[in-house]
Amino acid sequence: MAAPTPVIHTPHTPVRRVGVLSLVLAAVVAVIVLAFAWPSVTAAPHDLPVAVAGPDQAVDAVTDAVAEKQPDVLEFTRVDDRDAAVVAIEKREVYGAIVLGDAPEVLIASAANASVAQLLTGIAGALEGQVNAQAAAGAAAAGAPAPAHIAVTVTDVVPLASTDPRGTGLTAAMFPLVMGGMLGGIVISLAIIGAMRRVLAVVVYSAVGGLVLTGILDGWFGVLQGDFWVQWAAIALALAAIAAPITGVVALIGRAGIAVGPIVMLLFANPISGAAMPREFLPGAWGQIGQWFPPGAAANLLRDVAYFPDADASFSWLVLAGWTVGALLLSVIGHFRTAGGAEPDELATHEDDPVAAAV
Structure with missing residues (x-):
C-alpha cells in the first residue's frame, strides 16, 4: 500500500504585514495622484511678463484697467515701440505685447504657450471696447461726430507649426x-x-x-x-x-x-x-x-x-x-x-x- 502523499501547508502572510503593505501602497497611490493632479488643480496665471508700448497716458490707462480686472495676472514691461516688443517676444523675454497708438495691436506668440496666447487674445477684445469707449467720450466732449470704429489687431509673432497648430x-x-x-x-x-x-x-x-x-x-x-x-x-x-x-x-x-x-x-x-x-x-x-x-x-x-x-x-x-x-x-x-x-x-x-x- 502506497504511503499517503504528505500535505505541505504554505504559511500565510501575517495579518500585520498585510495591513502595513496595504497602507504603504495606498500612500504611494496618494503621492502619485498628488504629484500629477496638484499642478493642474492649483494652476493659475500670475506675473506673466508682457511688453507694452505707446503714449504714457494710454499705457497707464490700459495697464490700470487690466490690473483692476485681472490683478497680478500680467507683469508689464515698458518697451520703446512695436519693433522692440517683437524682439522681446522672439527672445522669450515676454509672452506677448500690447502696442497702443493710432493702430492698437496685441502681439502674441502661440509657440510660447497657447493658453497665454488665448488670454492675450481675450484682452485684445476688452482693449478694443475700452479704446472705442474713450474715443467716443472724447468726441462727445469736443462736440465732434462719433469716430469710426477702431479695431485692435491680434498678430501671432511666433506661431506654432502647421503640423502642430495647438502645440x-x-x-x-x-x-x-x-x-x-x-x-x-x-x-x-x-x-x-x-x-x-x-x-x-x-x-x-x-x-x-x-x-x-x-x-x-x-x-x-x-x-x-x-x-x-x-x-x-x-x-x-x-x-x-x-x-x-x-x-x-x-x-x-x-x-x-x-x-x-x-x-x-x-x-x-x-x-x-x-x-x-x-x-x-x-x-x-x-x-x-x-x-x-x-x-x-x-x-x-x-x-x-x-x-x-x-x-x-x-x-x-x-x-x-x-x-x-x-x-x-x-x-x-x-x-x-x-x-x-x-x-x-x-x-x-x-x-x-x-x-x-x-x-
Whole structure:
C-alpha cells in the first residue's frame, strides 16, 4: 500500500504585514495622484511678463484697467515701440505685447504657450471696447461726430507649426522623453555591470535615442522646427541628464539608487517642469524651481530650439549639462569605490580583478 502523499501547508502572510503593505501602497497611490493632479488643480496665471508700448497716458490707462480686472495676472514691461516688443517676444523675454497708438495691436506668440496666447487674445477684445469707449467720450466732449470704429489687431509673432497648430504634439512629447530617460537609466543599471560600462551605455543610449526621437518629432510628426542637429543635441542631453543620475547613484549605493528615477524625475521634477503649462501658472516659486531639474530644463530648451532661436537658452543647456556631468562623476567615484563599479555584490566587486578577467 502506497504511503499517503504528505500535505505541505504554505504559511500565510501575517495579518500585520498585510495591513502595513496595504497602507504603504495606498500612500504611494496618494503621492502619485498628488504629484500629477496638484499642478493642474492649483494652476493659475500670475506675473506673466508682457511688453507694452505707446503714449504714457494710454499705457497707464490700459495697464490700470487690466490690473483692476485681472490683478497680478500680467507683469508689464515698458518697451520703446512695436519693433522692440517683437524682439522681446522672439527672445522669450515676454509672452506677448500690447502696442497702443493710432493702430492698437496685441502681439502674441502661440509657440510660447497657447493658453497665454488665448488670454492675450481675450484682452485684445476688452482693449478694443475700452479704446472705442474713450474715443467716443472724447468726441462727445469736443462736440465732434462719433469716430469710426477702431479695431485692435491680434498678430501671432511666433506661431506654432502647421503640423502642430495647438502645440499638443510638443507638449505631449515631453512625458515620453522623461520616461525614456528614466527607463534607460533603470535598464542600464539592471542589465549592465560596471560603473564605467554604464557611463558608456548612457552616452551611446542618449546619442542614439536622441537621434531616433528627433527623427520622429521633427522628420515624421513635424512638431519641431529649426535645425535638426541642435534639436538632436537638446534631446540627447536631456536623456543623458535624466538617465545618468540613476546609474550614478546606483554606482554609489547599489540598486536602491534606481529609485532616483521614479521619485526625483517623475514624481517631483516632472509635475513642476512647466512642460504642460507655463511655469508662471504654478503656485509660488515651484515653476522656477522646476527649471533647475532636467524635465523642466528640457521642456524649456526644446521649445527654444524649435521656435525661438534668438532666445538665450544657456541656462537650460547648463542645467542639463550639470546634471549629466555631475551624475557621470558619481559613476566614476562609484567605480573606484567598488572596484568593479557596480552595486556592492560579489560579482560586481570582483568584476575587474585580473583573475576574474582571465577566467
